[in-house]
Every structure is written in C-alpha cells, then in structure tokens.
Amino acid sequence: MSRDRAADRAGDEDGTREAAPDAARLRRARIAIAAVFCVHGAVTGNFATRVPWIQEHAGVSTGQLGLALAFPAIGSSLLMPLSGAVTHRFGARRALRGMLALWTLGLALPALAPNMYTLCAALFLYGATSGLSDVAMNALGVETENRLGRSIMSGLHGMWSAGAVAGSAAGTLAAHLGADARLHHLLAAAVLTALGAYVCGGVLDLRSAPGEAAPPRFALPPRSALVIGLVAFCAVFAEGASLDWSAVYLRDSLDTSAGLAAATTTAFTLTMAVTRIAGDKVVDRFGAVRAVRWGGALAATGGTLVVLAPRPAVAMAGFALIGLGVAVVVPLAFAAAARSGPRPSQAIAGVATITYTSGLIAPSAIGGIAGLTSLVVSFGLVTLLTLGLVAGAGVLRPGGAARAGATGAAPAESSGATR
Numbered sequence: 001m002s003r004d005r006a007a008d009r010a011g012d013e014d015g016t017r018e019a020a021p022d023a024a025r026l027r028r029a030r031i032a033i034a035a036v037f038c039v040h041g042a043v044t045g046n047f048a049t050r051v052p053w054i055q056e057h058a059g060v061s062t063g064q065l066g067l068a069l070a071f072p073a074i075g076s077s078l079l080m081p082l083s084g085a086v087t088h089r090f091g092a093r094r095a096l097r098g099m100l101a102l103w104t105l106g107l108a109l110p111a112l113a114p115n116m117y118t119l120c121a122a123l124f125l126y127g128a129t130s131g132l133s134d135v136a137m138n139a140l141g142v143e144t145e146n147r148l149g150r151s152i153m154s155g156l157h158g159m160w161s162a163g164a165v166a167g168s169a170a171g172t173l174a175a176h177l178g179a180d181a182r183l184h185h186l187l188a189a190a191v192l193t194a195l196g197a198y199v200c201g202g203v204l205d206l207r208s209a210p211g212e213a214a215p216p217r218f219a220l221p222p223r224s225a226l227v228i229g230l231v232a233f234c235a236v237f238a239e240g241a242s243l244d245w246s247a248v249y250l251r252d253s254l255d256t257s258a259g260l261a262a263a264t265t266t267a268f269t270l271t272m273a274v275t276r277i278a279g280d281k282v283v284d285r286f287g288a289v290r291a292v293r294w295g296g297a298l299a300a301t302g303g304t305l306v307v308l309a310p311r312p313a314v315a316m317a318g319f320a321l322i323g324l325g326v327a328v329v330v331p332l333a334f335a336a337a338a339r340s341g342p343r344p345s346q347a348i349a350g351v352a353t354i355t356y357t358s359g360l361i362a363p364s365a366i367g368g369i370a371g372l373t374s375l376v377v378s379f380g381l382v383t384l385l386t387l388g389l390v391a392g393a394g395v396l397r398p399g400g401a402a403r404a405g406a407t408g409a410a411p412a413e414s415s416g417a418t419r
Contacts, residue, residue, distance in 0.1 A: 029144050030152060032202030036100060036137050037156045038163035039196045040130075043107050045167020046188045047126075050174070050181040054110050057181070058119045071120050072127025073360040077353045079128035083135035084345030091207040092143075096136045097200035102129040104192040111181040131356070135349045140203055142338035142348075147204075151283040153331035158276030165273065224340035225347040227395050228333050229354030231292070234388040235329035236355045238299060238322055240362030241382050242268055246319045249306065249375050256312045264316050268323045275327035288332045288396040296389025299325025303383030307376055322386070329389060330355055336396040 055065045087095040106129040113119035138153075145152045167188075174184040246268055247261040283291050302321025309315035337351040338344035369378040 026144070026148055028202050029204050030148060032199050033137065033141050033144050033204075034152075034156055034159045035199035036096065036196065036203065037141070037160040038166070039100065039192055039199065040103065040133060040137060041160035041163025041165075042167035042170075042192055043104055043130075043188075045164040045169070046171045046185065046192075047107060047110065047167075048164075049168050049171025050111065050184065053175065053181040054113070054119070057111065058113050058115055060116050060119065064116050068116065068119050068123055070360060071123040072130065073356045075124040075127030075129075076131030076134070076356050078131075080131040080135050080349040080352055081346065083132045083139075083349060084343060086132070087136055087139070087345060091205060092136070092140055093200060093203050093205040096133065096140060096203060097197055099129065099133040099136050100196040100200060101193050103133040104196050105189050106130070107189040107192070108182075108185045111185045131349075131352065135345055135352055138334045138348050138352070139338060139345050140206075142335050142344060143204055143206060145335060146339075151280040151288075151335075153335045154276050154279030154283060154328045157331040158273055158279070161269075161273035161276060165269075224395075225337045225350035226354070227392075228337050228340065228347075229351045231389060231392040231395055232330050232333035232351055232355045233358040234296075234385040234392070235299075235326040235333075236358040237362045237365075238303070238326050238382050238386050239272070240359045241366045241379070242319050242322050244363040245366050245370075245375065245378070249379065250312055250315055253375050254309065254312050254315055260312060264312075264319055267316065268319045271320050271323035272327045275324050276331065279328035279331070283328065283332065288336065289393045292329055292332060292393040292396055293390050295325040295328060296386050296391075296393065297325070299386035299389065300383055301325075303379055303386055306379050307383060322382070325386060326389070332396055 051065075051069075055062075058068075060068065083095075083099065086099065089095070090098070106126045109122035109126055110119060113122045141153055141156045170188065171184070174181070243265065247265045250256040250261040250264050251258065279291070286294075299322045302318040302323075302325060305318030305321065306315050307318075309318060333351050333355070334348055337347040340347050366375075366378045366382075369381060
C-alpha cells in the first residue's frame with residue numbers, strides 16, 4: 001500500500017485514495033481501530049475459557065490437546081503473508097472488515113469438532129483467520145499512529161488485552177452456568193461479528209494507488225523484519241513463560257498455596273494490560289529505543305528476583321517486573337517493522353510469525369528445561385533473554401533494523417526520543 005503522504009493529502013483525481021483525514025476523523029479512526037483490537041482480543045478470551053469443554057466434547061487426551069493447540073499458530077504463520085495482497089485488492093477498510101469477520105465467525109468452529117482430526121482442522125482455520133486479521137489491524141494501527149504523530153500502538157495492544165479479559169469473563173460466566181460451548185460460541189461469534197463490522201466502518205479507508213503493483217502472495221519477510229522479530233521473540237518468550245509457568249513456579253519452587261499461585265498469574269496479566277494501555281505516554285516521552293532498553297532492564301531485574309526469591313512475595317514482585325518490562329515491546333516491534341521497508345504488511349507478517357512461534361515454543365521449552373534441571377534454571381534462561389531487549393533495542397529506531405541487518409550489530413543510541 002502506497003504511503004505517499006503528498007498524494008494522500010491532495011487526493012487522487014480518480015477518487016481511489018482517501019484525502020488526508022482531518023483531526024476529528026483521525027480521532028474517530030483511532031477509537032475505531034482500538035475497538036477492532038478489543039473485538040479481536042474478545043474472541044481469544046471466549047475461546048480460552050472453554051478449552052476444557054472442547055477437549056471433553058472432542059474426546060481427546062491432554063497430550064492430544066497439546067498437539068491440537070499448536071495448529072492455531074501453524075495456521076496463523078502460513079496465512080499471515082496473504083494479508084497484504086488482500087488489503088491491496090480490496091482496500092484497508094473493506095479487507096479488515098472481511099478478515100475480522102472470518103476471525104469472529106471462526107470462534108464457533110472448535111466447539112463443533114467431534115474428534116481429534118476435525119479439532120485440528122478447526123483450530124488451523126481459527127488460527128489462520130486470526131493471523132490474517134492480526135496483520136491487517138496492526139498495519140492500520142501503525143498508519144493511524146503515523147498520521148496522528150504520536151504513539152498509540154502500545155495502547156492498541158492494551159485494548160486487545162482488555163478485550164481478552166472481557167471475553168474471558170463472558171466465557172467464565174458461561175462455563176459457570178454450564179452452558180454448551182457450541183451455543184455459547186455461536187452467540188458470541190454472532191455478537192462479535194456484528195460489532196466488528198460496525199467498528200470497522202470508522203477505520204482509515206486506505207487504497208492502493210492506480211497501477212501500483214500488488215505485493216506477492218507469499219514472500220519471505222525482509223531482513224529488517226527478521227532482526228526486529230528477534231527482539232520481539234525475547235519479549236514474547238518471557239511473556240509466555242511467565243504466563244504459563246508463574247503459578248507452577250510459586251507452587252513447586254516456593255511451596256505456596258494454589259490460590260496464591262493463581263493470583264500471581266492474574267497479577268502478571270493485569271500488569272501487562274495496564275502497562276500497555278499507559279505505555280504510549282512513556283514512548284512519546286522517551287522514545288521506543290529507550291522504552292524497550294529500560295523495559296529490558298526491568299524485566300531482567302524481575303527475572304533475577306524470581307530466580308533468587310527466598311519467599312513468594314519476592315517472586316511475585318519479580319513476575320510483575322517482567323510483565324512491566326516486556327509489555328510494550330511487541331507493539332513497538334510491529335510499528336518498527338511497518339516503517340522498515342516499502343511493504344508494511346509483509347514486514348508485520350514476518351514479525352508476527354516470529355512472535356507466534358516464540359509464544360508457541362516458550363511454554364514447552366520452559367517445561368523441557370525444567371524437566372532436565374529445574375524451574376529455577378528455566379527462568380535463568382528467561383532472564384538472559386530479557387537482556388536481549390537491552391542489547392537489541394536500537395533496531396526499533398527508524399532505519400535501525402536495516403543497519404543492524406547489514407552490519408550484524410545494533411546501531412548506537414542517538415540523542416532524543418525516537419519512535
């Protein structure tokens with residue numbers, strides 16, 4: 001999609017490009033894309049709370065469920081590169097409305113699966129539609145941020161977390177009432193599809209310039225996106241490890257009660273959500289590079305506290321610091337990827353694929369290392385990876401990834417805040 005600001009302000013004679021929105025329309029576009037993120041997160045929240053019901057209905061073992069739950073990430077990774085081509089063909093608003101509708105409707109599929117094979121197929125489609133809409137909404141989020149001239153990506157991802165919490169609450173209520181997940185997810189899919197179609201009407205309606213070449217349907221992400229993706233990998237690995245293993249760590253390593261262990265995970269999730277919502281002010285004040293560098297230092301401090309914790313309160317504080325430190329990294333990585341080359345959707349897809357992969361392997365990697373050694377050693381690895389945020393933060397500077405990819409090193413910090 002062309003980013004020629006001069007042409008966008010003047011408008012194309014054929015009316016195929018949108019004239020630059022005024023301030024009021026930009027504010028509406030910001031609210032609309034935030035609502036899109038919220039709807040996207042609500043699908044995940046509704047699904048996650050009914051996984052036990054889905055497992056029982058499909059008649060799969062715990063091991064089989066673990067295998068099946070890898071298919072959303074596989075589907076996402078394979079279909080993400082198509083998002084740019086769809087957006088080029090139909091325009092940003094129309095493409096996002098269609099892809100978001102596929103994702104919200106896809107919520108109904110897993111609960112309908114009667115066995116392992118159909119469950120894997122349903123979860124593949126569920127993940128594929130998630131990836132398509134994920135790339136599209138992040139690309140539009142970055143474009144909205146560019147036009148506003150201030151950071152909003154952290155807040156948008158915070159809205160995704162808020163949507164996930166809301167969806168989880170709805171799912172928890174449905175499970176508590178003993179509702180059939182097929183009916184629950186069909187109703188939720190209908191409501192979220194209607195809501196998604198409505199809020200998409202307010203996002204920026206970007207269109208390709210006449211004669212602009214379509215992006216390739218499938219292409220390897222640019223090297224700059226891979227470099228940025230490595231930074232995001234470190235953050236998502238720490239996030240996934242903490243989310244899935246913090247409760248187990250407190251229970252097994254520090255002998256806490258089940259209730260206190262569960263509270264640690266809840267506190268970690270809330271820390272992530274609140275930090276993302278508030279993170280844009282930090283980014284605007286200090287820039288992406290400094291925000292990620294200091295965030296990495298906080299996360300590394302938190303990881304050290306977890307590893308050395310003599311009592312539960314210290315470990316809980318450590319997990320909170322990890323959440324605080326890594327919360328804004330992924331939103332900033334998407335923003336940096338979109339600015340790293342001429343095809344934002346392709347670069348975002350590359351970073352998203354790396355983050356999905358990191359989220360997929362982190363829980364099993366932590367468990368495997370813990371099985372061979374201990375959870376303490378596993379979180380020692382997490383601590384080392386968070387130091388990668390400190391070392392690699394420079395690639396989030398505009399042009400930083402390209403220079404780092406060419407020289408093999410992150411560029412030096414410049415003075416002044418950078419987004």
